Amino acid sequence: MKINTSYPYPVLYMNNDDYTKSSFSSQINVSESFGEMHIHVSFQLNNIEIKRLIDNQSAVYLIHLECGQTSYRNVFETHSEVLEISVPTKLLRGKISIHSFIIAKERIENYKNDSLNEWYQHIPITFEKGNLIAIGEAIETTLFDDNTELLNLPSIVTVTKSLKNDYMEVDIHSNNITILLPEYEYKQYASSGSSRLKETILSMVIVPSLVYVFSKIKDNSGDLDEYTWYQVLEKIFEENNYRLEDVGTDVLSPLKAAQLVLRKPLKASFEEIEKLNKTED
């Protein structure tokens, strides 16, 4: 997004002098964890009239997020001084730019502000919806490829058929986590790859299995850390600013850990079910 140096109306901006004794700035912090980019923004506005416009909903704080490579472009609005945004990283790749503004939410006629530069005094000013009232800080950040998403390597979970079991079981004592399904269940699972309930079926099988796995991490019996799946999970947790050793303690429950690794599987399942219900209506 290009920021102009001049506008056909006054803009509160650090690089001009349209206003006196006023300021607008925003602190933007970005972090990434388990498939989501989290953006935390706090806005500081020092101008009574503009603050009033925000309070009476004529204007909003706004964050503009753009990723050229994936054609992602979106805005997030708030009337409060803090804004939390989460965007799935599967929508983003490479360079991402984040801009902050205060924007007119509706047409504002006869705009008056005591801090306006002398030049603007006694000139009638109107803002149209979408016009910029103030420009804050902007940052650029880069998101690197997440190869684990596309690649089957290293795949640490194998689902297999068990001829003698009537219930699902999980074996964690080898390099891969092995999920054993009874014959009928296995057949259904194996043929669900392109079903419209793919995510749901995956959640049914993988979520409880991972909860089981994570419940075993704490006691680490049988030297689990020697297995490939343990090392891979350890790396995934580390990359997402968590510690695998903390799973099963007060810091991180096995249930939450499983949902983090699988990136909100319940949500994906219910979205799938909602879609299916809609098409049936």
Place this chain on the structure above:
Amino acid sequence: MKLKFISDETLTDLRTNYEEYKTYYHNQDHTWFDNYFKEKGRVFESTVDFDMPVFDLSEEFAISDKENVKVIYEALKHLTVTQATQERLWAGLAHLQFRDYAFYRMKKEIEEKNDKRINTSIFFKNGNKRSLFVHILARLWWVGYMTYDESNESNPYWLTEFFCSKDFSARCVVFFSSNLTSNKTITTGILRSIIKLDAKGIAVKRDHFVQATKYLNVVGGAMILDMLSTDEVEKMVDKYLAKYFNLEVEAQVS
């Protein structure tokens, strides 16, 4: 079946040694390609499942391009946009599972030994964003993605069909290389406005697309267009195109 893609090393090899390999492309030498990709480490299987699409291979690209946007988008709708921006995926498909289609679509270029266009057809040679709308496979998916209208339940491809009705290759690049059209709300607004001109019997030309995006680019300098609704964008474009192309009279009549 699982979607396959090529390793980074293979992609680099194919790109950098194209001069060495070009006769295999010119001769559509499937045996050579099959053997090349048999070598260890060349091809990876992804976790992405898909049903092999049946491409339209009509004589006229004007017909097949439109159909194939739908064919490829239906088959690979579940790709994430991050996956869909990867060169090794699209270059991989052009050499592996969709090789027949690639040869079909490059028929003219292969006959003329137009190596430059063969390169841009199967590799990303125009920058990360633009290549998505130049690569002969990626552009089918991306036009599908950008024009698919979920809100139209009876025909979610109504904008796609209009967009692909003629001048496909040029329209893709002209329309989608603008940053504005990254926002689907804006894209839909523009297309809905132009589709109305078409319905009124006006011959829609490349310039209609150019003028609409040009205008929004200028307006976007003074306002955040992303805040507007599709209807608002549509009305703005209606008004501007009517003025620019002197259509006011017709617009009022209808």
